[in-house]
Amino acid sequence: LYVIAGSGLDVGFILLSPTGHRLVSDFRRSDGIHTVDPTVDGDYRLCFDNNFSKMSEKMVFFEVVINSLNSKNGGQDDWLDTVMSDSMVDYKMEDIRARMDSVHRHLEKSHQVQAMLRAFEARDRYLLEDNLWRVSFWSCVNLSVMLTVAVVQIYTLRRLFVNTKQVRT
Template sequence: MHCDRMMMNVSAWLCLLTYFMLTVDLTLGLGPNQDMEFTFLLPAGSTECFYQTTVRNDSMEVEYQVIAGSGLDVGFALISPSGHRLVSDFRRSDGIHTVDPTEDGDYRLCFDNSFSKLSEKMVFFETRLDSVYQHLERSRQVQTVLRAFEARDRYLLEDNLWRVSFWSCLNLLVMFAVAVTQIYTLQRLFDNTRRVCT
């Protein structure tokens, strides 16, 4: 009985501490276009929801993992501000989901442990928000790298073309010289044979 009460007190303190940390993180500006990482204790038989403010032009990636607790599984749902369920996982130990929000507002990230009546779970999750500008900037960087590769390949191609052309011409000249020499030698041989015969 004493151990159960002590575990409930520890769980309550951990929950209070995690809520405090989340509040401080959100207060310090972990809003849009920021990464947020969070670890919390999900009590048995309960559901916990967190909110992430997102604008329409952002892309949101949510990654979660159950790191402690019996079964290492939770349910997960990502719900839009208008109440539409965008993602739904049932009894999974981890997951990664990327969504492109179509509306502004607070998206709900809900973790469900209601199916477990005895075991609490420790869950880690992370959200990443990328704006369209960041996507365009990343695309521009990739295109710059590809242009550099293309310039290098073009230089190598032109250099190789010059070498191939030079050696081809040289081989052609050598073959021409060998052919002329062979024809001259055969003519001299036949001329010498005629002189001997006469």
């Protein structure tokens, strides 16, 4: 869970089990990582709560990673059954399978890290653009105040040197 944009950059979060028990609960957090061991089969519910700031919307990045431990290889050994023949050496196939599984795990992990880095970048970009707008707005206000003061000073100085009396010589 990572709040990217919105007022206060915080949101409430609840994870409910299929039986309705609250597994994880956070209130007004901007980020969080939670690990839950699934004990019950069924649909788990995620709820993001923004009731405490009803006037502002939030942009939230979240990712659900499911590690299947029930089956031995998660159903990914179907290719192994089709290409396995009696002439192949078993220990070579096991070595290849172990290396491919390792590559697959590393690719999944790098995909998750890249997704999280994209979320960090989106949040930083939002903050940068918001700060740029504020700096630009207050710079324009400051410039207009400075120009107004300059015009008033010029007008005041000119009024000091205007001679309304005529001198007779």
